Amino acid sequence: MEPASGLLARAVGVPLVSVACAVPMDPEPGIPLPFLGWPHDPTAQGLRRNAGGERVADLLMTPQSRTIRRCARAWGLGDLRRLQDCLSPGLTLSQMAPGFDYARPVNGAHIAQLGPFRRGHATQDFPADIRPDPARPFVYASLGTLQGHRAGLLARIARACRQAGVQVLVSHAGSLTEAQAQAIPADWVRGFVPQQAVLERADLCVTHAGLNTALECLAAGVPMLALPLTHDQPGVAARIAHCGAGLRLHPWQRGTASIAHAVRDVLDDPRYRRTAQGFAAQADGWGGAAAAVDRIEAAIKIPGRATA
Amino acid sequence: MRAVLICPPLPSHLRAFEALAQELTRRGHQAIFLTEPGTALQSGAAPTVCAATAWRSCAACRPT
Numbered sequence: 104m105e106p107a108s109g110l111l112a113r114a115v116g117v118p119l120v121s122v123a124c125a126v127p128m129d130p131e132p133g134i135p136l137p138f139l140g141w142p143h144d145p146t147a148q149g150l151r152r153n154a155g156g157e158r159v160a161d162l163l164m165t166p167q168s169r170t171i172r173r174c175a176r177a178w179g180l181g182d183l184r185r186l187q188d189c190l191s192p193g194l195t196l197s198q199m200a201p202g203f204d205y206a207r208p209v210n211g212a213h214i215a216q217l218g219p220f221r222r223g224h225a226t227q228d229f230p231a232d233i234r235p236d237p238a239r240p241f242v243y244a245s246l247g248t249l250q251g252h253r254a255g256l257l258a259r260i261a262r263a264c265r266q267a268g269v270q271v272l273v274s275h276a277g278s279l280t281e282a283q284a285q286a287i288p289a290d291w292v293r294g295f296v297p298q299q300a301v302l303e304r305a306d307l308c309v310t311h312a313g314l315n316t317a318l319e320c321l322a323a324g325v326p327m328l329a330l331p332l333t334h335d336q337p338g339v340a341a342r343i344a345h346c347g348a349g350l351r352l353h354p355w356q357r358g359t360a361s362i363a364h365a366v367r368d369v370l371d372d373p374r375y376r377r378t379a380q381g382f383a384a385q386a387d388g389w390g391g392a393a394a395a396v397d398r399i400e401a402a403i404k405i406p407g408r409a410t411a
Numbered sequence: 412m413r414a415v416l417i418c419p420p421l422p423s424h425l426r427a428f429e430a431l432a433q434e435l436t437r438r439g440h441q442a443i444f445l446t447e448p449g450t451a452l453q454s455g456a457a458p459t460v461c462a463a464t465a466w467r468s469c470a471a472c473r474p475t
Contacts, residue, residue, distance in 0.1 A: 221430035
C-alpha cells in the first residue's frame with residue numbers, strides 16, 4: 104500500500120505483490136475509501152457518494168499524486184496518478200479475516216484475505232494484579248498505540264463503563280503521564296497489558312477500531328464497541344458493525360451517556376458475541392504470513408512451493 | 412528469491428511486514444527492507460534495512 108513499491112517494481116521490471124496491512128485500497132464499486140465510515144452501497148446513490156469522496160480525497164492527496172505522476176513519466180511507466188494505480192493488479196495480500204471485509208465481487212479476485220500475519224502472544228499471562236469480579240462484565244478499553252494519548256476520551260469511556268455497571272481496564276500504550284492516568288476513573292489503568300491474554304478474559308472491547316485490535320478481538324471471540332478516530336479506523340468500524348461483531352459510534356456520539364448505552368447494548372445482545380465467536384472458531388484456519396508466502400511463491404512460480 | 416519489502420514506517424505495518432520477512436527467510440528466501448532511515452525493526456530475523464535514498468547505490472538492494 105506504499106506507492107513507491109508499485110513505481111519501483113514497474114521501473115525495474117520485477118513482480119509486484121501488494122500487502123494491505125490495513126483496509127485494502129483496491130477500488131471496488133460500492134465500497135468507500137477506507138478512511139470513510141460510509142456503508143457498503145452499490146446502488147447509484149452509493150456510487151455517487153463514493154465518487155464524491157474520491158474526488159475530495161484526490162484533491163487532498165494532490166502532492167502525492169504529483170510525485171506519482173512525475174516518477175511514472177520519468178520512468179516511462181504510463182499514466183499512473185494515484186496510490187490505487189500503483190497497486191499490484193495480480194495479487195494483494197490482505198490481513199483482513201475472511202468474512203470481515205465487504206464483498207468484492209467485481210475487482211476482488213486478486214485479494215487474498217489471510218488474517219493477521221503476526222498473531223498475538225497467547226502465551227503471555229493475564230496480569231496477576233488485575234482480578235475482575237467474575238459476576239460482573241469485564242470490559243477492556245484501548246485506543247491503540249498511536250491514539251493512547253487521548254486522556255479525555257479514555258476517561259469518558261471509563262465513566263461510561265461505570266455508568267453501565269461494568270468493570271473496565273484501560274490501556275493507554277504508555278502515552279499518558281502518571282497524573283493523567285490517575286485521573287481516569289477506571290477499575291484498572293495500565294500503560295501496557297498483554298492484549299491477547301486480556302482479550303481472552305474480556306466480555307467486550309471498546310476500541311479505536313485499529314485493524315490489528317479488531318482482528319485480535321475476532322480471533323478471541325470478543326465483541327467490540329468501536330470509536331474510530333483516524334486513518335482507516337472509520338472503515339474498520341463500519342465493517343465491525345456490518346459483520347455484526349459489534350457496534351460503532353460516530354464522532355458526535357461520544358458522550359458518556361451514548362457510550363454507556365452502547366456498552367450495555369453490545370453486552371446485552373448475545374448476537375454480537377455469537378458473531379465474534381464465529382470468527383474465533385475459524386481463526387486457526389487463517390493462513391497469516393505462511394499463506395502469504397505461499398501466495399507469493401505461487402505468483403512468481405517458485406518450484407515445489409506453490410499452493411492455492 | 413530475493414524480496415524487497417517496502418512499507419510505511421508505522422508500527423502496525425512494520426510488525427506485519429516483519430512477520431512476512433521472517434516467514435520468507437525461514438523458507439530460505441532473502442528479505443530486504445527498503446524503508447526510511449532510522450526505522451526500528453523489532454524482528455529477530457532482522458533483514459537488511461536500506462535508506463530509501465540509497466535505492467540506486469545500495470549493494471544489498473541492487474538486482475543481480
